[in-house]
Amino acid sequence: MIETRGVGKTYYSPTAEFQALQDVDIQVSAGEVFGIIGRSGAGKSTLLRTLNLLERPTTGRVLIEGADVTDLDGEPLRRLRQRIGIIFQHFNLLKSRTVHENVRLPLRVSGQLDRAAQDQRVAELLELVGLTRNARKFPHQLSGGERQRVGIARALANRPQILLCDEATSALDPETTQSILELLLEINRKLNLTIVLITHGMDVIRTVADRVAILDHGRVVESGTVVEVFLNPRHEVTRSLLAQSGVESDTATALTPDDSPVVRLTYHGPGSEQALLSRLTRESGLDFAILEASVGHLKAIPYGRFTVRLPPAARDRLPAMLHLAEQIGIRHEILR
Amino acid sequence: MSTLFETIRSFEYWPEIGDGTVDTLTMTGLSLTFTVLIGLPVGVALFLSGPSQRSERRVTARLQSWTYNALSILVNILRSLPFLILLILMIPTTRWIVGTSLGVAGSIPPLVVAAAPFFARLVENLLREVDRGVFEAFRAMGATTRQTVLWAMLPETFPGLVAAITVTAIALIGYSAMSGVIGGGGLGDLAVRYGYQRFNVPVMVITVAILIVLVQLVQALGDRWVARLSHQH
Numbered sequence: 001m002i003e004t005r006g007v008g009k010t011y012y013s014p015t016a017e018f019q020a021l022q023d024v025d026i027q028v029s030a031g032e033v034f035g036i037i038g039r040s041g042a043g044k045s046t047l048l049r050t051l052n053l054l055e056r057p058t059t060g061r062v063l064i065e066g067a068d069v070t071d072l073d074g075e076p077l078r079r080l081r082q083r084i085g086i087i088f089q090h091f092n093l094l095k096s097r098t099v100h101e102n103v104r105l106p107l108r109v110s111g112q113l114d115r116a117a118q119d120q121r122v123a124e125l126l127e128l129v130g131l132t133r134n135a136r137k138f139p140h141q142l143s144g145g146e147r148q149r150v151g152i153a154r155a156l157a158n159r160p161q162i163l164l165c166d167e168a169t170s171a172l173d174p175e176t177t178q179s180i181l182e183l184l185l186e187i188n189r190k191l192n193l194t195i196v197l198i199t200h201g202m203d204v205i206r207t208v209a210d211r212v213a214i215l216d217h218g219r220v221v222e223s224g225t226v227v228e229v230f231l232n233p234r235h236e237v238t239r240s241l242l243a244q245s246g247v248e249s250d251t252a253t254a255l256t257p258d259d260s261p262v263v264r265l266t267y268h269g270p271g272s273e274q275a276l277l278s279r280l281t282r283e284s285g286l287d288f289a290i291l292e293a294s295v296g297h298l299k300a301i302p303y304g305r306f307t308v309r310l311p312p313a314a315r316d317r318l319p320a321m322l323h324l325a326e327q328i329g330i331r332h333e334i335l336r
Numbered sequence: 337m338s339t340l341f342e343t344i345r346s347f348e349y350w351p352e353i354g355d356g357t358v359d360t361l362t363m364t365g366l367s368l369t370f371t372v373l374i375g376l377p378v379g380v381a382l383f384l385s386g387p388s389q390r391s392e393r394r395v396t397a398r399l400q401s402w403t404y405n406a407l408s409i410l411v412n413i414l415r416s417l418p419f420l421i422l423l424i425l426m427i428p429t430t431r432w433i434v435g436t437s438l439g440v441a442g443s444i445p446p447l448v449v450a451a452a453p454f455f456a457r458l459v460e461n462l463l464r465e466v467d468r469g470v471f472e473a474f475r476a477m478g479a480t481t482r483q484t485v486l487w488a489m490l491p492e493t494f495p496g497l498v499a500a501i502t503v504t505a506i507a508l509i510g511y512s513a514m515s516g517v518i519g520g521g522g523l524g525d526l527a528v529r530y531g532y533q534r535f536n537v538p539v540m541v542i543t544v545a546i547l548i549v550l551v552q553l554v555q556a557l558g559d560r561w562v563a564r565l566s567h568q569h
Contacts, residue, residue: 052476056392081478092469096491105487109479154473 001194002028002051002162007060009046009218020046021218024060028196028211030161033188033299035209035226036198037241043218044198048164051196052084053077064162082110085155089167091147093139099126099150100135106157125153129183145176152183156191163187165197169204181207185299202241206230206298214238226298231266231305231331260312262291262336263322268303271329277306279328284321286314307335349539352526357546359440360522363512366440367447368505375452375504376497379459380485382407388464389471411453419450419511423518440522443515451508458500462493495565502558506551513547523547 009021020043028034038044049055050062053072061070069080093102100122107118126132129149139147148168155163165184169177185208188195199205205212206226213223214237222235233239267276281287292307310318322332383389385404390397417425426446427437434441470492474484490497513524523543531540 054472054476078478078480081476084476086473086476088469088473090467090469092467092473094470094488094492096494105474105479106477108487109474109477109483 001030001065002026002034002196003063004047004050004057005061005063007047007050007057007062009043009050009055010058019218021050021057024215024218024220026213026220026223028194030194031188031192032210033185033195033197033208035205035212036196036215037200037202037205037212038198038215039237039241040200042215044200044215045166046218047215048166048196048198051162051164052081052086082106082158083160084162084164085158085160086164086166087148087151087155087168089170091139091144091151093147093150093154095139097138098135099131099137099139099142102139102150103153103157106154110158112158121157122153125156128156128187129153143176144172145180148172148176148180149183152180152187156187156193159191161194163193163195165195165199167199168197170199170201177204178207184208200241202244208299210299214241227268227301227303230298231268231303232333258312259336261310261315261318261334262307263288263310263318264305264307264333264335265325265330266303266305266332267330268298268301272302272304276304276328276330280321280325280330284317284324286310286317286321347538349526349530349536349542353523353539353542353546356521356523356526356543357550360509360512360524360547360550363440363443363447363515363522364505364508367444367451367508367512368501370444370448371451371455371504371508372501374448375455376459378407378411378452378456380463380489382411382456382460383463383489384481384485386460386464388468407456411456414449414453415457417450419446419514420517422446422450423515427518438519438521442519443512443521446515447508447511450511451504454507455500455504458503459493459497462496462500463489465496466492495562498558498562498565502555502562505554505558509547509550509554 004024004026007021007024008019011018011020024047026034026036026047036044036047046055050057051064053062053069057070061068063069064080064084069077072080094105097105100119103122103125104118107113107121113121122135123132126135129152131146131149131153134142134146139150142150151168163184168184169180172180181204184195184197187193188208195208197204197208209226211224212226212229213220214229214235215221216235216237222229222233222238229238230242233242265277265280288308288310290306290308293305295304297303310321314321318334322334325332382404385400385407387404390400414422423443423446426449430437430442430445433445436442466489470488471484474488479487512522513527516522516524516526516528519525523546527540527543530536531543
């Protein structure tokens with residue numbers, strides 16, 4: 001659906017040059033929610049903007065639905081952009097126009113519908129985002145979350161197959177963020193919309209994304225399904241981003257300075273609803289102390305992740321226990 | 337002993353003051369119309385070719401840069417000429433455009449040439465104040481430049497434009513009074529002929545009073561319009 005091949009972006013100024021992106025390859029399949037995460041300045045926003053060519057890559061190609069769009073210009077570029085919706089951190093609505101008029105703008109731009117049909121489409125969109133009653137209001141009369149709903153309605157006006165989200169929830173409070181993310185998931189399912197979103201918050205990724213790419217200094221340092229990346233982060237940046245959202249912190253081994261074995265156990269997916277840990281204890285006959293744990297859902301996938309300490313004497317019975325863990329669907333990593 | 341009312345009524349210059357007021361209003365109104373018609377597109381052109389809107393394409397960016405510099409220098413030159421000098425310099429051009437350099441008609445071209453660059457800069461500055469995100473949203477929608485100007489730039493700056501028009505109208509009232517010096521007609525002409533050349537203090541005082549009232553009126557009307565627009569959003 002969306003693909004970048006070796007995309008790079010360099011900014012030149014008279015005195016210096018800055019490589020915002022280097023050799024970025026991502027593939028987004030139709031209908032999935034693809035998250036791009038990184039610290040500020042990692043190049044996420046630049047990468048997102050190359051997808052609708054608000055930023056034109058210096059090197060590499062951008063493919064949308066298999067077609068190379070990197071060099072599009074003029075009318076063909078405008079038509080491409082009409083097929084790609086985008087929402088922004090600061091909403092970017094016209095403050096001099098009502099909600100209804102803001103949402104109607106893309107329809108006026110594309111000019112495919114007559115006035116009556118435009119108004120009807122706007123009504124549908126406002127219904128979808130739950131703002132029917134606010135059609136006559138001006139943006140300043142709305143809350144941040146409502147404004148982003150207007151942004152979403154506007155982005156969807158021309159029935160795009162792709163929606164880009166540029167830090168769409170970063171200016172919102174946690175509760176509103178949650179409701180906007182739910183709305184995004186809902187339209188992802190209802191309209192089979194492909195969503196690419198960038199964020200600096202892992203919580204956003206784990207609520208909505210199917211797959212994720214971690215960006216650091218303009219490069220993709222790690223990517224995969226969200227479950228994979230969350231449960232087995234390999235790159236240091238990923239770990240630190242996870243630590244910020246409280247999923248990952250490798251302080252456990254440091255806290256217990258002795259030679260008792262410390263193991264990380266993870267599981268996810270169907271089967272996780274069973275009492276896996278107690279079964280492991282029972283069948284292996286080994287008791288362990290849980291030092292750290294994170295249990296919950298990644299989008300709709302249940303997962304568990306535990307750092308456990310076994311008695312020092314259990315060292316020689318460890319391989320048998322880990323073998324058993326493997327059999328019942330628990331993955332492990334020996335930390336000490 | 338006549339009453340104050342009779343004194344005022346028998347004041348022999350009322351007809352001339354009346355004509356002068358009408359002339360001033362005509363000059364200001366007509367020159368304001370042309371100023372907006374010329375200054376608005378020039379201001380938009382300044383903004384579109386300006387530093388914030390440079391194209392990523394090198395050829396286009398160079399074209400923008402030339403356009404901007406040319407317009408900007410022209411605007412600066414016209415704005416740096418004192419109005420009185422401009423008035424005199426423009427006499428041949430004015431004759432060529434309206435057939436005379438005197439009276440109401442003769443003062444309109446110099447008024448427009450003086451005010452349009454000023455108004456264009458006001459417009460450029462207003463557009464620079466618009467949130468860049470709005471333009472980005474329009475670009476991402478696939479809007480043309482024309483659509484962006486008509487549907488984003490002008491509506492978003494409309495209250496500011498009204499305020500700029502008010503400021504320009506007041507400047508034009510002032511300028512039009514100055515054109516009296518070279519026989520431009522209007523209240524300024526009266527003040528110069530009676531007040532300055534014949535020491536007729538009452539005429540001068542009344543003229544000045546009318547000018548003050550006019551300026552207050554224009555400002556108040558402008559403010560009210562802006563306030564009403566700002567209530568909407």
